[in-house]
Amino acid sequence: QVQLVESGGGLVQAGGSLRLSCATSGRSFRNFTMAWFRQAPGKEREFVAAISWSGGGTNYADSVKGRFTISRDNAKNTVYVQMNSLKPEDTAVYYCAARSGMAVPTSPDNYAFWGQGTQVTVSS
Numbered sequence: 001q002v003q004l005v006e007s008g009g010g011l012v013q014a015g016g017s018l019r020l021s022c023a024t025s026g027r028s029f030r031n032f033t034m035a036w037f038r039q040a041p042g043k044e045r046e047f048v049a050a051i052s053w054s055g056g057g058t059n060y061a062d063s064v065k066g067r068f069t070i071s072r073d074n075a076k077n078t079v080y081v082q083m084n085s086l087k088p089e090d091t092a093v094y095y096c097a098a099r100s101g102m103a104v105p106t107s108p109d110n111y112a113f114w115g116q117g118t119q120v121t122v123s124s
Contacts, residue, residue: 022096
């Protein structure tokens, strides 16, 4: 079993920055691909970014490329997403997710473990 706990969400003005963290416990963090998804009210959960177990492979949604950066610290069992140049359309609950294996898929169906989410609100 893997437990994921997100933190770092909050209210920020458009153009601002936030860094979300996801601390993991349980099974070996090093073996997992980690990802961030988000879900806005009335919308489906959508892929944001993912990173392979080594950190050498990353994947980003087109909507966040150049603004968001995913990273991980295997010594701290933590994955991060640095979010810059935030826009009101980035407002959502952000979820951390984990899966075993080397691929960095974008579908939420490929991730077995999920955190509870953290709210990010970007005001205009």
